[in-house]
Amino acid sequence: MKEIIVKNYKETEGIQQGEGKNNFTVKPVIPAEGVNKCSANFVEVAPGNTAYGYHWHEANEEVFYIISGEASVKTEDGEIHLKQGDAIFFPADVKGSHVISNPSETEKLVYLDFGTANRPDIVHFTGTKAGMAVSEDGKVHMFGK
Structure with missing residues (x-):
């Protein structure tokens, strides 16, 4: 995709994901095909609730920027508490294991x-033999359930 994209999180359509307490809404800034x-x-x-489950990536680095609310992030080194305006970086390695949750009531x-x-x-689900492979075409393949 070779175009400028402007999105506002309050106006972007969401896609519900997960189940139970691992339930969250994703609002793409960049469409999947782009x-x-x-x-x-x-x-x-x-x-x-939490988002995505406890995991790490072999190939991708991630950054979370807290827009509103508060977060608790489980990492290999323990819990990290974040507030509005905080950013956190996760390396592509088991040391980048993370799951974010909302501790607010x-x-x-x-x-x-x-x-x-x-x-x-x-993507490895830390502490399990389960994970998923994302192929070059973006298809997701689960393994080790």
């Missing part, structure tokens, strides 16, 4: 999730 070198999504997480967490879009990529 992702080439980087990806960016607004993510909304309701009080008490009342306020929605909204953050920008952006990073590299290297394909193929292998």
Whole structure:
């Protein structure tokens, strides 16, 4: 995609993902078919919920920027608490293991999730034998369930 994109998280259509307490809304900044070198999504997480599960990437780095609310991020080194205006970087390595949750009882967490879009990529669900492979064409293949 070779065009400028402007999105506002309050006006962007969301896609509900996950189930149970791992339930969140993704609002793409860059449409999936336009992702080439980087990806960016607004993510909304309701009080008490998490997004994406505890994982790390072999090929992609990520940065989360907290737009509103507060977050608790589980990492290999322990919990990190974030507030509006904070940013956190995750390297492409097991040391970049993370899962973000919303510890609030009342306020929605909204953050920008952006990073590299290297394909193929292998995503490992930390502490399990499960994961997923993202092929060059963007298809997701689950393994080790």
